[in-house]
Amino acid sequence: MTEIYDFAIIGTGSVGSAAGYYASQKGLKVLELDVAVPPHTQGSHHGQTRLIRHAYGEGGKYLPMLLRAQKLWDELQQKTHRDIFHQISLLNVGRQGTDFIENVERSAQRYQLPYEKLTGEEISQRWRNFSFSNDYVGVLEEKAGYLNSEIAIQAYLDLAKEIGVEQKFDSAVQSIDFQDDIVVIRTAQQVYQVKNVLVSAGTWVKELLPTVPVQPIRKVFAWFDVADKRLNEDEGFPAFAIEIDDKQTYYGFPGKDDTIKIGQHTGGQPINQRSQGTPYGDYSSDKEEVLPLLQRYLKGVGPLNHGASCTYDQSPDGDFIIDQLPNQPNVQIVTGLSGHGFKFVSALGELAAQKANQEEITTDLSAFKLNRFE
Ligand SMILES: Cc1cc2nc3c(=O)[nH]c(=O)nc-3n(C[C@H](O)[C@H](O)[C@H](O)COP(=O)(O)OP(=O)(O)OC[C@H]3O[C@@H](n4cnc5c(N)ncnc54)[C@H](O)[C@@H]3O)c2cc1C
Structure with missing residues (x-):
């Protein structure tokens, strides 16, 4: 007789790998399927590191999930003794009065997160490599930092x-x-029958579910030589998320092993096929993207060492899609993470596992439903 799995996960990169673990912990019979061998460089999770900010500029609706995610990352680190979370301080910077920085401070206040507010000049005095005038303001989160994404998935x-x-x-x-209450999944090699499914296929979810409104975006990031050792993690340099004048947002990690990783969150190239996710340097803009940050606001960064390209699964409003397929409550989808999802992965995986186990979901996910695009 054909085996029937309790829960199949389609795409075991970031969200899928977490969901598989939490579901198996609950005793479910779990099947993990992936087109590649995760962690890998064909999705959205490579390049070693991802920021974890707590005071969230993207809005308070993310905070309950985010605080749960941090707790689960801490637990994963304790359980595995692997190098997953670096609590090194994270500096958010934006022009006074702009939505980004105001939302950061508002969510810190609302959720009583510890933070320190700094003027532009105070930022520049504390870390001599930054150069901000008092038109800018910073929110420093000492409990935030970064995650080693590939280590966490592994x-x-x-x-x-x-x-x-x-x-x-x-x-x-x-x-x-679908055959009655059973979902039938076909790969080139095999056919599987399952009771519940999570589609966490990242950027290329539309190949399976064409109506899900996700636009793949090619994104690049790069490592530069550290020309000034004060940029290094062991010298106390923070991770950072910076929105400059023209609403361009940059992020970066403190230097490690003589290189510093920096990228631009905004921008990138919309693409429609996997083959268009070409390597770093393929577009002339790849090497220019972070120059506005380096020329005016961040000093001591040396020449380009190497770069990489990755993809965002961009939703129309930049907010996540966490839902089930219309009329198919046994098929969950988590997508549209829009370039800011990794920090939430532990909590998203736990939620998917709870749902597959028919548990009541107490987290308010109403802001993340598919029908907001109708
Ligand atoms: C350059 C860059 C920087 C980022 N920085 C940050 C950051 O600082 N902080 C942050 O929180 N987030 C950040 N993100 C976003 C974060 O990394 C992503 O939101 C997250 O990794 C997405 O997870 P996922 O599980 O949806 O996708 P993935 O991790 O890509 O997993 C999807 C999986 O589905 C598999 N798959 C696809 N199609 C199929 C199929 N048909 N059959 C089987 N398997 C399939 C893929 O092989 C892949 O393994 C960044 C993303 C990028 C690209």
């Missing part, structure tokens, strides 16, 4: 495997069909 996959999750990698899912 940790979830290893834990799941230990519990006995079936992992089928190099297995591209080609179709999802």
Whole structure:
């Protein structure tokens, strides 16, 4: 007789790897499917690191999930003793009175997060490599920092495997069909029957679910030589998210191993096929993107060392899509993470596992429903 899984995960990169672990912990019979072998460089999670900000400029609706995510990251680190979270301080900077920085401060106040407000000149005095006038303001979060994304995914996959999750990698899912209450998943190699499904296929979710409004965006980021050692993590340089005059947002990590990683959150190239996600340097703009930051606001960064390209799964409003398929309550989707999802991955995985286990979801997810685009 054909085996019927309790829960299949289509795409076990960031969200999927976490969901697989939390579901297996609950005793569900879990199947993990991925077109590649995660962690890998063909999705949205490579390049070693991701910022975790707590005071969230994107709005208070994210905060309950974010605080839960931090707790789960801490637990994962304690359990595995792997190098997952670096609590090194994170500096948010924006022009006085702009939405980004006001939302950051508002969410810090509302959720009583510890933070320090700094004038532009105070920022420049504390870290001599920054150069901000008092038109700018900073919100420094000492409890925030960054996550080692690839290490975290590997940790979830290893834990799941230990519990006995079936992992089928190099297995591209080609179709999802329905037979009464059972979902039928086809890969090139096999057909699976499952009771509940999570589609966490990231940027290319539309190949499986064409009506989900997600636009793939090609994004680049780069490592530069550290020309001034004060930029290094062990010298106390913070991670940062900076919105400058023209609403362009940049992010970066303190220097490590003589390089510093910097990228632009805004911008990028909308693409429609995987082959268009070409390597760093393919567009002349790739090497110019972060120059506005380096020329005016951040000193001591040396020549380009190397770069990489990645993709965002951009939703129309930049907010996540966390829902189920219309009329198919046993198919969950988590997508549209729009370039800011990694920090939430632990909590998103836990929520998906709870739903697959028919538990009541107490987190308010009403802002993330698909029908907001109708
Ligand atoms: C350059 C860059 C910088 C970022 N910086 C930050 C940051 O600082 N902080 C932050 O919080 N977030 C950040 N993000 C966003 C974050 O990394 C993503 O939101 C997150 O990794 C997305 O997770 P995911 O599970 O949706 O996608 P992925 O991790 O890409 O996983 C999707 C998986 O689905 C698989 N898949 C696709 N199609 C199929 C199929 N048909 N069959 C089987 N498997 C399939 C893929 O192989 C992949 O493994 C950044 C993203 C990028 C690209």
